[in-house]
Amino acid sequence: MFDNINNILGSINSDEEGxxxxxxxxxxxxxxxxxxxQILPQNAKISKEGKETMQECVxxxxxxxxxxxxDKCHKEKRKTLNGDDxxxxxxxxxxxxxxxxxxxxxxxxxxxxxxxxxxxxVAAGNNIEERQNNEHCNLQGSFYGP
Amino acid sequence: xxxxxxxxxxxxxxxxxxxxxxxxxKKIMKKSSDDVKMISGEAPIVFSKACELFIEExxxxxxxxxxxxxxxxxxxxxxEDVASAVIATDVFDFLVNLVTHDNNCELKEDSHQVIMxx
Numbered sequence: 159m160f161d162n163i164n165n166i167l168g169s170i171n172s173d174e175e176g177x178x179x180x181x182x183x184x185x186x187x188x189x190x191x192x193x194x195x196q197i198l199p200q201n202a203k204i205s206k207e208g209k210e211t212m213q214e215c216v217x218x219x220x221x222x223x224x225x226x227x228x229d230k231c232h233k234e235k236r237k238t239l240n241g242d243d244x245x246x247x248x249x250x251x252x253x254x255x256x257x258x259x260x261x262x263x264x265x266x267x268x269x270x271x272x273x274x275x276x277x278x279x280v281a282a283g284n285n286i287e288e289r290q291n292n293e294h295c296n297l298q299g300s301f302y303g304p
Numbered sequence: 305x306x307x308x309x310x311x312x313x314x315x316x317x318x319x320x321x322x323x324x325x326x327x328x329x330k331k332i333m334k335k336s337s338d339d340v341k342m343i344s345g346e347a348p349i350v351f352s353k354a355c356e357l358f359i360e361e362x363x364x365x366x367x368x369x370x371x372x373x374x375x376x377x378x379x380x381x382x383x384e385d386v387a388s389a390v391i392a393t394d395v396f397d398f399l400v401n402l403v404t405h406d407n408n409c410e411l412k413e414d415s416h417q418v419i420m421x422x
Binding site for chain 1: 329336364
């Protein structure tokens with residue numbers, strides 16, 4: 159794991175990374191700056207370098223947690239990293255305070271995805287019925303209501 | 305590419321808008337190690353929330369740290385304030401090298417002095 163971190167630090171310290179653009183390894187400074195401002199007093203300002211440092215820290219955070227979650231998946235012989243793995247990795251690395259809000263967020267997201275999938279199924283079902291009715295009408299030459 | 309759009313629309317109705325681009329988060333995840341092959345759609349979404357929490361925590365600590373250490377009130381958060389917060393917090397140990405090995409900034413851990421080259 160320390161080899162991973164050294165590789166990541168090495169790539170962060172160099173300006174170019176063989177094909178990967180500088181801006182792709184960082185989250186947008188506007189978004190990061192906005193989140194920082196939201197938590198500070200109204201009169202507070204943040205220097206550009208302060209925001210840039212935060213950008214670097216966030217990317218490192220993502221890599222750090224992903225690495226831990228990925229190790230777990232690898233050990234359990236799973237190929238796909240999911241939301242539960244991320245939550246587990248947070249707890250494992252000491253970000254205990256994040257675990258409960260993240261699990262709640264993930265649960266909410268899954269609920270909404272489930273609702274969306276059901277809505278799509280119903281809509282698809284209605285479309286199939288309409289098509290069958292129309293075909294029937296064309297053959298018979300008369301209109302059969304739904 | 306507005307890949308985040310669909311999820312933003314769904315979640316904004318209930319949990320608030322996404323503040324961070326999901327596609328970019330996914331890129332950073334993939335780059336973190338060769339072992340990372342497949343990422344489920346929900347993983348970047350969990351990270352977008354986690355990064356919000358992370359930024360909030362580090363920013364808060366940086367601000368409190370700064371106001372505690374400086375007798376004259378400052379209203380601008382600087383790079384060294386973020387660095388100090390990292391050094392002072394155990395859970396941010398993984399960031400210590402990142403904030404101290406920099407060409408532009410030297411941070412002395414013992415005294416809280418900062419030397420910056422402009």
